[in-house]
Amino acid sequence: MRTERLIDVLAADDTAPRPIGPRLMMQAGPALIAAAVLALSILGIRSDLGAALANPTTLMKWLLPLAVAIPALYAALRLTRPQIRHTPAQFIPALIGVLALVWLALAAASTAPDLLWPQVRGRTALICLISVTFIGLAPLLVGLRILREGACVSPTVSGAMLGLASGGLAAAFYALHCNQDAPLFFLTWYGLGILGLTAGGALLGRHFLRW
Amino acid sequence: MTKDAGQAEGDWSQLMRDAIAGDQRAYRRLLTAMTPVLRGLVRARAAGMDASWCEDVVQETLLAIHVKRATWDSGQPLRPWVYAIARHKLVDAFRRRGRRIHLPVEDFADMLQAPPEPDMLERRDAGTLIGRLPERDAALLRCLALEERGSDECGARLGLAPGALRVALHRALQRLARLRQEET
Known part of the structure; x- marks a missing residue:
């Protein structure tokens, strides 16, 4: 193929390019909400939601996941541009993660050793982990399909950021149901749920987001 | 051989904006203007590779520029975006050849343009x-x-x-x- 001819052929394809950000919101957003509505319609919403939101410790069940998800989503979108190799926003989730670990360590240190595991385990660890993963998987998979049209130069990082965003938002939705308010419980299981989706996003991204 | 960077910058970004708005002639002019620059940078980075290998990388880069043009932010200059794509495609082509190279981004800033190979049929x-x-x-x-x-x-x-x-x-x-x- 002659290069000049390739240019002619490329110029003949006048289908307008579609920006990635709006498409991600319009497709992964509904996927997230559909999965969350389905999960919450089975699990139900906690009856004392108003009181929970007024309690600063319990409020962290929403604030921490959102503080991870929002910068991660922003970073995932920024990183679809090929000249952007990294962005400050991608380090914020790690910072929040460190803060959560410190809080977890402090909470563990102030708990009697024989109560530690019962507190961490709570009553609904498995449901929590499954729900967060289920809700987050929908926007992660839909979102990866869209990010694929981007030009991510670090596919693993891009996938991880989308996983963090999906996991964080999923945890925030799940918190509408979950009435286990011990920091030892939610820091552990929300954290593990989000990390699982992050690892999944990184692995899938590494493969699917190459171009 | 190097063009006045500021002038060329305005041209390229404006041509791409026109192209995205549906102006096919602007798009063809842009791709045609880019090609010798891409060719120059690929040949400069890929010393020792034959001309047809280099031309293949140029074509891959043009194709990627085309299918990924939605990832350019029209408020930003086009040139760094183009270089980033060229760099990515060049690294990828080397990786496929089993050769690992390190390409600093800064090196892409100034390069010579190269003429087309005459016998590239x-x-x-x-x-x-x-x-x-x-x-x-x-x-x-x-x-x-x-x-x-x-x-x-x-x-x-x-x-x-x-x-x-x-x-x-x-x-x-x-x-x-x-x-x-x-x-x-």
Whole structure:
């Protein structure tokens, strides 16, 4: 193929390019909400939601996941541009993660050793982990399909950021149901749920987001 | 040989804005203006590789620029975006050859333009890649790009109305770009 001819052929394809950000919101957003509505319609919403939101410790069940998800989503979108190799926003989730670990360590240190595991385990660890993963998987998979049209130069990082965003938002939705308010419980299981989706996003991204 | 950077910058970004707004002539002018620059930078970075290998990287870069143009922020200058794509494609091409290289981004800022190779006719690589597309995509690209026939003639041959041909061409190019990636 002659290069000049390739240019002619490329110029003949006048289908307008579609920006990635709006498409991600319009497709992964509904996927997230559909999965969350389905999960919450089975699990139900906690009856004392108003009181929970007024309690600063319990409020962290929403604030921490959102503080991870929002910068991660922003970073995932920024990183679809090929000249952007990294962005400050991608380090914020790690910072929040460190803060959560410190809080977890402090909470563990102030708990009697024989109560530690019962507190961490709570009553609904498995449901929590499954729900967060289920809700987050929908926007992660839909979102990866869209990010694929981007030009991510670090596919693993891009996938991880989308996983963090999906996991964080999923945890925030799940918190509408979950009435286990011990920091030892939610820091552990929300954290593990989000990390699982992050690892999944990184692995899938590494493969699917190459171009 | 180097063009006045500021002038060229304005030109490229404006041409791309016009192209995205649907101006095909602006788009062709832009791609034509980019090609010698891309060729120059690929040859400068790929010393020791033959000209046809370099031209293949140039073509991959042009194809990637085309299918990824939605990732350019029209408020930003176009040139760094183009260099980032070229760099990515060059690294990828080297990786496929099993050669690892380190390319600092800064080195892409100033480079010479290079003239086209005169004897760059039938390219085996592009031909084999097109052959791996689904049959109708392959037939369309073979007709347009390899046999260099007009879109009317190709449309008639494949039984595609002009609108259907545009859709088919868009899809075929997207798939071709993906194939080039997956070929590793």
